[in-house]
Amino acid sequence: MDRIRIHGGRALNGTIPISGAKNAALPLMIASLLTEEKLILENVPRLADVGLLQYILGNHGVDITVAGKRAGDEENAGQTFELSAKNIVDTTAPYHLVSKMRASFWVIGPLLARMGEAKVSLPGGCAIGTRPVDFHLDVLRALGGEIEISEGYVIAKAKNGLRGAKISFPKVSVGATHAALLTASLAKGESVIENAAREPEIKDVADCLIAMGSTIEGAGTSTIRVQGRDKLNGARHSVLPDRIETGTYAMAVAMTGGDVMLAGARDDLLVAALDTLRGTGTKITMTNEGLRVSRNGSGIVPVDVTTEPFPGFPTDLQAQFMALMSRAKGTSRIRETIFENRFMHVQELARLGANISLDGETAIVQGVEKLKGAPVMATDLRAWRNHGPPRLSSRPWLRAAGAEARPLRRLDRAGNRLIRV
Numbered sequence: 001m002d003r004i005r006i007h008g009g010r011a012l013n014g015t016i017p018i019s020g021a022k023n024a025a026l027p028l029m030i031a032s033l034l035t036e037e038k039l040i041l042e043n044v045p046r047l048a049d050v051g052l053l054q055y056i057l058g059n060h061g062v063d064i065t066v067a068g069k070r071a072g073d074e075e076n077a078g079q080t081f082e083l084s085a086k087n088i089v090d091t092t093a094p095y096h097l098v099s100k101m102r103a104s105f106w107v108i109g110p111l112l113a114r115m116g117e118a119k120v121s122l123p124g125g126c127a128i129g130t131r132p133v134d135f136h137l138d139v140l141r142a143l144g145g146e147i148e149i150s151e152g153y154v155i156a157k158a159k160n161g162l163r164g165a166k167i168s169f170p171k172v173s174v175g176a177t178h179a180a181l182l183t184a185s186l187a188k189g190e191s192v193i194e195n196a197a198r199e200p201e202i203k204d205v206a207d208c209l210i211a212m213g214s215t216i217e218g219a220g221t222s223t224i225r226v227q228g229r230d231k232l233n234g235a236r237h238s239v240l241p242d243r244i245e246t247g248t249y250a251m252a253v254a255m256t257g258g259d260v261m262l263a264g265a266r267d268d269l270l271v272a273a274l275d276t277l278r279g280t281g282t283k284i285t286m287t288n289e290g291l292r293v294s295r296n297g298s299g300i301v302p303v304d305v306t307t308e309p310f311p312g313f314p315t316d317l318q319a320q321f322m323a324l325m326s327r328a329k330g331t332s333r334i335r336e337t338i339f340e341n342r343f344m345h346v347q348e349l350a351r352l353g354a355n356i357s358l359d360g361e362t363a364i365v366q367g368v369e370k371l372k373g374a375p376v377m378a379t380d381l382r383a384w385r386n387h388g389p390p391r392l393s394s395r396p397w398l399r400a401a402g403a404e405a406r407p408l409r410r411l412d413r414a415g416n417r418l419i420r421v
């Protein structure tokens, strides 16, 4: 378990480069399974999830070369991956890997489409909600896959290949839309995806698939049409900037005050969240370099939010916004509609002195004058984010995946990482 010691109470100032989006990088890496040719991905973020997916894809036979750093590259500069799935040697993804990161379940569609079979473990439990995969299985069935669930695994077969179909989701799902897009790209004929997720990461993946030879219309809207191909070719694609990382830092500045440039960030990727932040009294301007976020000493204005699929306020920024509202001058209501259990951070914020009560899917946050440091646990995926390389000693699969060893950041005597803000 990593520990971070934070000395708070200061304004944030400076420049932070924004990484490539995790939630685009993962499905883009999985897209490499769709072609025998090389897929080159630029601006891949340096995250534990990426390292784990490298390892999982490696198990299937994908060769991944990571280009070395160039002189002058920042410590956290994006990586360039060359992925080659010429020879898929194994179509099974085991429980001990899939349970560590849910998105690795998404390999099932591309493996089935390319190889006619796949055996992938069900992902198991998750800290933010039940997160079933029924829509994913519906996608595979609609495209002609035969599905059996046995001993915790989904066994999918399509001896005569997949064929295009109409897929209509009962609820918007990012992962199931990715699954439908990726899988339909290698299914014969046309597929129409209705009630599709409109997140920018969906559009980014569709752009990469188009560069790989797929014909896709409507990505970024709720109806997507895909003309399946027998084969896809290699391509080069750069991962779009991470809107959640952008929003997280923007909220940190809103909370502490200060003036920070989020280099490379794009305001069009998080309009709803930025509008909400502006409502709290934070100044945000788009410049050639990126997004400039500042707040002077004035109080934080309370704002109510409801999480929604894109283009609404993202669930992945809900915990961060709650932290901000816990210092607001008044009461705000935060409603979570995407995941039923994404309030685990409430009790941790209470340990810092926040005044928050829960009423079903709504948190009522009464802003307090000051928060005080305390030991807290990071529960939610986004209330805590594992930036940069994890300690390799405790992550043997990363060492096996060829992740580079780096010196640990400075630790204090108790073994906490020292970060001053």
Ligand code: EPU
Residues within 6 Å of the ligand: 022, 023, 024, 026, 102, 103, 129, 130, 131, 132, 133, 134, 135, 136, 137, 171, 172, 173, 174, 175, 176, 315, 316, 338, 339, 340, 381, 382
């Ligand atoms: N759902 C089902 N059945 C399914 C799939 C989803 O009922 O088969 C439900 C979920 O339980 C949830 C809703 O549909 O209530 C939306 O879930 P979605 O499928 O959109 O979530 P996801 O694809 O598993 C992605 C992101 C999450 C982000 C959500 C919502 C990735 C790798 N993950 O998850 O990101 O919170 O969309 O925007 O793209 C994170 O990055 O920290 C993270 C959790």
